Amino acid sequence: MATESENLESLVNRRYEHGFITDIETDSLPPGLNEDVIRAISARKHEPPFMLEWRLQAYRQWLEMTEPAWAHVRYPKIDYNEISYFSAPKSDDDRPKSLDEVDPKLLETYDKLGIPLHERARLAGVAVDAVFDSVSVATTFKEKLSEAGVIFCSFSEAVQEHPELVQKYLGTVVPRRDNFFAALNAAVFSDGSFVYIPKGVRCPMELSTYFRINAANTGQFERTLIIADEGSHVSYLEGCTAPMRDENQLHAAVVELIALKDAEIKYSTVQNWYPGDENGVGGIYNFVTKRGDCRGANSKISWTQVETGSAITWKYPSCLLRGDNSVGEFYSVAVTNNLQQADTGTKMIHIGRNTSSTIVSKGISAGRAQNAYRGLVRIMPQAHGARNHTQCDSLLIGKECGAHTFPYMEIRNPSARVEHEATTSKISADQLFYCRQRGLSEEDAVNMIVNGFCKEVFKELPMEFAVEAQALLNVSLEGAVG
Amino acid sequence: MLEINNLRSRIDDSEILRGLSLSVRAGEVHAIMGPNGSGKSTLAQVIAGHEDYEVTAGTVTYNGQDLLELEPEERAREGIFLGFQYPVEIPGVNNAYLLKAAVNARRKHQGLGEVDAFEFLKLAREKMATLGMDPKFLNRGVNEGFSGGEKKRNEILQMAMLEPSLAILDETDSGLDIDALKAVAAGVNALRSPERAIILVTHYQRLLDYVEPDYVHVLSQGRIVRSGDKSLALELEEKGYEWVREAANA
Ligand SMILES: Nc1ncnc2c1ncn2[C@@H]1O[C@H](COP(=O)(O)OP(=O)(O)O)[C@@H](O)[C@H]1O
Ligand SMILES: [Mg+2]
Numbered sequence: 001m002a003t004e005s006e007n008l009e010s011l012v013n014r015r016y017e018h019g020f021i022t023d024i025e026t027d028s029l030p031p032g033l034n035e036d037v038i039r040a041i042s043a044r045k046h047e048p049p050f051m052l053e054w055r056l057q058a059y060r061q062w063l064e065m066t067e068p069a070w071a072h073v074r075y076p077k078i079d080y081n082e083i084s085y086f087s088a089p090k091s092d093d094d095r096p097k098s099l100d101e102v103d104p105k106l107l108e109t110y111d112k113l114g115i116p117l118h119e120r121a122r123l124a125g126v127a128v129d130a131v132f133d134s135v136s137v138a139t140t141f142k143e144k145l146s147e148a149g150v151i152f153c154s155f156s157e158a159v160q161e162h163p164e165l166v167q168k169y170l171g172t173v174v175p176r177r178d179n180f181f182a183a184l185n186a187a188v189f190s191d192g193s194f195v196y197i198p199k200g201v202r203c204p205m206e207l208s209t210y211f212r213i214n215a216a217n218t219g220q221f222e223r224t225l226i227i228a229d230e231g232s233h234v235s236y237l238e239g240c241t242a243p244m245r246d247e248n249q250l251h252a253a254v255v256e257l258i259a260l261k262d263a264e265i266k267y268s269t270v271q272n273w274y275p276g277d278e279n280g281v282g283g284i285y286n287f288v289t290k291r292g293d294c295r296g297a298n299s300k301i302s303w304t305q306v307e308t309g310s311a312i313t314w315k316y317p318s319c320l321l322r323g324d325n326s327v328g329e330f331y332s333v334a335v336t337n338n339l340q341q342a343d344t345g346t347k348m349i350h351i352g353r354n355t356s357s358t359i360v361s362k363g364i365s366a367g368r369a370q371n372a373y374r375g376l377v378r379i380m381p382q383a384h385g386a387r388n389h390t391q392c393d394s395l396l397i398g399k400e401c402g403a404h405t406f407p408y409m410e411i412r413n414p415s416a417r418v419e420h421e422a423t424t425s426k427i428s429a430d431q432l433f434y435c436r437q438r439g440l441s442e443e444d445a446v447n448m449i450v451n452g453f454c455k456e457v458f459k460e461l462p463m464e465f466a467v468e469a470q471a472l473l474n475v476s477l478e479g480a481v482g
Numbered sequence: 483m484l485e486i487n488n489l490r491s492r493i494d495d496s497e498i499l500r501g502l503s504l505s506v507r508a509g510e511v512h513a514i515m516g517p518n519g520s521g522k523s524t525l526a527q528v529i530a531g532h533e534d535y536e537v538t539a540g541t542v543t544y545n546g547q548d549l550l551e552l553e554p555e556e557r558a559r560e561g562i563f564l565g566f567q568y569p570v571e572i573p574g575v576n577n578a579y580l581l582k583a584a585v586n587a588r589r590k591h592q593g594l595g596e597v598d599a600f601e602f603l604k605l606a607r608e609k610m611a612t613l614g615m616d617p618k619f620l621n622r623g624v625n626e627g628f629s630g631g632e633k634k635r636n637e638i639l640q641m642a643m644l645e646p647s648l649a650i651l652d653e654t655d656s657g658l659d660i661d662a663l664k665a666v667a668a669g670v671n672a673l674r675s676p677e678r679a680i681i682l683v684t685h686y687q688r689l690l691d692y693v694e695p696d697y698v699h700v701l702s703q704g705r706i707v708r709s710g711d712k713s714l715a716l717e718l719e720e721k722g723y724e725w726v727r728e729a730a731n732a
Contacts, residue, residue: 452574
């Protein structure tokens, strides 16, 4: 009988599927960070003066700040002068006007990622904005969206075409000085996506962005800004991959969501950045600030995330529930295997009356990985009738991994109803044997059990992405049983 | 079909099976009885391939092949089914999903295509009806929050869907009320055929009133100490296991 560990070994050696490097000419700034670099970024993007001023102020604020040390993750000190802050495919100056003009090598890259822009967009009715290193390459489906009055474009384009919207909303949810990484992003962000849904409009299709870090030693600092005007509705998905490299790469993104009165934003993430190899070499440092502002009454913001990649994840998609009766939701699956570390969770800040929030967090650890949930529920004094329900479950696979839960609650209004449930379980040998006795392979059994564990979150994802998320989870956990 | 010869097996350094031999032919129903701790579940687990039980001596052949060489899932696909004494709960995993995955694993091994979803559901509902199971159990988590009796019926449902060649039921009758017992017995009797064999591990004569065994064996301290026909079960009921133990030590 082949021993269990032999089987496992062959599975563990399975490689990261998205680990290819695209060989195209890029126009990069030399590594290093100072005011001249920021001016250069801004100039290359032909930005209006307000944008440059905003960046410079962020940079000066960043210089005063220190890197946070409290997250439950460990990593060597990052030298911010070794990172290149701008990398664009060379053809930046004559930007493609349509997909036909996009560098075929780039399109090939997207093909390898499983997102053929033409097909995928057309078949699935998904509008895709693809960010490659720092520059947004192609936005499909623009016409159909503009008929509905929806603006969906790269951030750079928004700065050119809709500066009044950018100026009005940028930094109003995540201020420049919010935290160390947010300030860095504000200073050097190179591109990202911009969405505006006008009053009363239900966005006619799912909007989607794929991010990919390709060039070596570049950081990716994209910025996403989504504004749902009164009574509008939008569902947005981002997917992320990166090539395999031995160096760590920094990803410090900022996402700001604004839901005005009666508006709803559903934001889903399937994150599969390169996690490093089984010895913890390489991989993406994913330090991201995501925050939604339920600014108007009866508004709703829902975060759903499936986090399988990155060497280190540090991320707390949050909701500011300012409007009366506004609703915040956070559904999360975070998987860590080998030497991955994740410190993720959410913050629900209840400000308006009768606001409610739901948190469902599923953490899965395998190998020697560490997985931490960190969540804050804050009920402000004026938030009468606030409700929160938090469900926080951890699943451990093997004996060397860890799960940690740090729930923080600050309740300053006595009418609040706040519930917190937490469980930790293991995939038991008995469960595996039971499934194998019914004819399932050990691997299929693990996948089935893990998917069962995550079901509450997967059902929140748009259908086609739920399938993708499930497949990703299976790949991430291959060989995890021991 | 199944030949066990002088089998010795241990767990954590204590020897549980100590030279057990048993021969089961197609078409037969064997009952294995014996006091608590005599090794009945151990025998069932060893046949199914549980890795915690180390086989230190003896042989087990199944349809002419060395069973001990096979992984648990290969044994299952070859038609061995174990109805567990304590079926495990798998929260969040849809009962129908596991059932379908199990049926397909067996079909694939037999070179058949995957079962049609519609046909599968139809068949599952039929089988559930005969077992007195509410169809809503298909959409519950595997054994999640099931009562003892519901878990046992679920085991029989799986068996009925998988149509194994060799079914081993480990105390499937324990803790059942009379209706559930009858339902389980009906499930077992429905499986009876000249191509199949069934091993019933049980404490009580009760089940054997409904499923008539061809042979009854008494297990004590890891060995079969007596074999006979169904009258042996009645004798045990009357005289208790002390009598067997004395016989074994004599
Ligand atoms: N995991 C284990 N570790 C140590 N001893 C065990 C273990 N499992 C079972 N045993 C012992 O093996 C013996 C036989 O158990 P079992 O096969 O379950 O008996 P039965 O099913 O006949 O009641 C018992 O003495 C029991 O305590
Ligand atoms: Mg037993």
